[in-house]
Amino acid sequence: xxxxxxxxxxxxxxxxEAAVGSEPPKKPxxxxxxxxxxxxxxxxxxxxxxxxxxxxxxxxxxxxxLIQQTLLDFQKELAAQLGYRRESGEGDAESxxxxxxxxxxRIRHISADIFQRCLEVKPTLQNILTHLQQTRxxxxxxxxxxxxxxxxLNENLFKNDLxxxxxxxQLCQQYELQPDTQLNRLIRQNADRVDSHFxxxxxxxxxxxxxxxxxxxxxxxxxxxxxxxxxxxxxEFGRSQYRISYDFYHRYTADEHALRMVHFLETLPDQxxxxxxxxxxxYNATDHRVILKLACLLHSLEKEGEESTxxxxxxxxxxxxxxxxxxxxxxxxxxxxxxxxxxxxxxRRVGKECRS
Numbered sequence: 001x002x003x004x005x006x007x008x009x010x011x012x013x014x015x016x017e018a019a020v021g022s023e024p025p026k027k028p029x030x031x032x033x034x035x036x037x038x039x040x041x042x043x044x045x046x047x048x049x050x051x052x053x054x055x056x057x058x059x060x061x062x063x064x065x066l067i068q069q070t071l072l073d074f075q076k077e078l079a080a081q082l083g084y085r086r087e088s089g090e091g092d093a094e095s096x097x098x099x100x101x102x103x104x105x106r107i108r109h110i111s112a113d114i115f116q117r118c119l120e121v122k123p124t125l126q127n128i129l130t131h132l133q134q135t136r137x138x139x140x141x142x143x144x145x146x147x148x149x150x151x152x153l154n155e156n157l158f159k160n161d162l163x164x165x166x167x168x169x170q171l172c173q174q175y176e177l178q179p180d181t182q183l184n185r186l187i188r189q190n191a192d193r194v195d196s197h198f199x200x201x202x203x204x205x206x207x208x209x210x211x212x213x214x215x216x217x218x219x220x221x222x223x224x225x226x227x228x229x230x231x232x233x234x235x236e237f238g239r240s241q242y243r244i245s246y247d248f249y250h251r252y253t254a255d256e257h258a259l260r261m262v263h264f265l266e267t268l269p270d271q272x273x274x275x276x277x278x279x280x281x282x283y284n285a286t287d288h289r290v291i292l293k294l295a296c297l298l299h300s301l302e303k304e305g306e307e308s309t310x311x312x313x314x315x316x317x318x319x320x321x322x323x324x325x326x327x328x329x330x331x332x333x334x335x336x337x338x339x340x341x342x343x344x345x346x347x348r349r350v351g352k353e354c355r356s
Contacts, residue, residue, distance in 0.1 A: 072093060075091070075093035075096065075097065076090060076091035076092075076093045077091055078091070078093075078096070079091035079092050079093045079095070079096035079097075080092075082096060084096040084099075094243070094244060097242075097244050098242045098243055098244065099242075101242040101244075101253055102241075102242045105242070109185075109188065112181065113181055113185050116181035117181070136151075137171060137175075138167070138171075139164060139167050140152060141167070141168070141171055143175065143177065144180065145180070146177070147177055147178055147179065147180040148168065148171055148172055148175070148177040148178065148179050148180065148183060149179070149180045149182065149183050150183055153182050153183065153186065155186070155189075157186055157190075158186060158187065158190040158193065159190060159193065162193060162194065162198055163203065165187065165194065165229060166203065166204065166207045168183070168187065169207075169211070169220050169223065169224055169229075170207070170210075172220055172223055173211065173214055173217075173219075173220045176219075178223060179223065179227070184226070184227055187227040187228075187229060188227050188228050191227065191228045191229050191232050192232070194229065194232035194233060199232070199233050199234075199235075199323060200323050202325075204233060204323070205323055205324045205325060208233065208234065208324065209290060209324060212289075212290045212293045212294060213289075213290050215266060216266055217262065217266065217293060218259060218262045218263040218266055221259055221262060221297075222259055225255065225259060231255075234297065234298075234320075235319075236297075236298050236301055236316070236317070236319070236320060237255065237258065237297045237298060239300075239301065240253075240254035240255050240258065240300040240301070241253075241254075241255045242254075242255065243255070243300065245257075245300075254300040257300075258296050258297050258298075258299060258300065259297075261296035261299065262293050262296045262297065265283065265289070265292060265293060265296065266293075268280055268283050269283065269284060288330070288333055291326075291330050291333050291334055291337070292337065294320075294334060295333075295334055295337035295338055298317070298320070298334075298338055299337075299338055301313070301316055301317070301338060310335050310336075310339060313335050313338055313339055314331070314335050317331075317334060317335065317338075320334075
């Protein structure tokens, strides 16, 4: 073994003693950073408040227009990839989105039917009690669990008598009911049986005008639309079904937008907004509420942005005029109201050109 150097041993022992008796080294203090506080700058302008408000609104509109155009370009590209093309080769986004909404609605209906049928499976005793609580109505209809149903829900219910379509929704309006799931399914399955011969019947005209004359017609109109019957009885409304409009005035498809317009009219008298007071007075004073609601349903008869004369609009409404037996005054008013759709389009176009 080699012996350690005495001097080195002493140095090591001295360093160990010093380490035991000394304090650990202090960590350097970290100075906290100053929190950034933005200075409050008061914006001063000699422009009027109305000018500044208009400038903000126009800037926001330009940003929203850019986003909307980006989404539209994406829809066109996607539509082209899926085979929806116009003659020019560009993607047909409108047809693509219309088919999308149509199939999505069908899937929703089928899913709702399946879930409802599963929920209706009950023990025998409960079925008997439910049967005893039914209220019988005319034409074999019953009220069951606060919904309209039929005693004999077989596949031939509407095949043998199409007038039961009318009776169904007359009862819904009279008793403020909704068709139950099975009755609604039968209506959708047989809605295609409603043809031009049936809707030319005077009873159908009386039915439609009676529905529109009710102060809360939108409820029944929506039920008919959900059952795909409104578009069959009023084909001019059916042309707008699932159609989209690329502007900021249509948040919904054209058919849903039309129904919401009817709802707005019917709830207008009860609106507390002072800004609507003049409209409330005009609506309460008019005797043409039925024509107003009909114009709402048919407001997209012509595509927005396409110019059409009163003569062309009247030609598109010829079936409505004849089948609903509208008077000359009612016909002129309906043509005028539908024509105002293009007036708004023209105002927006002129305004955009002035801003640019």
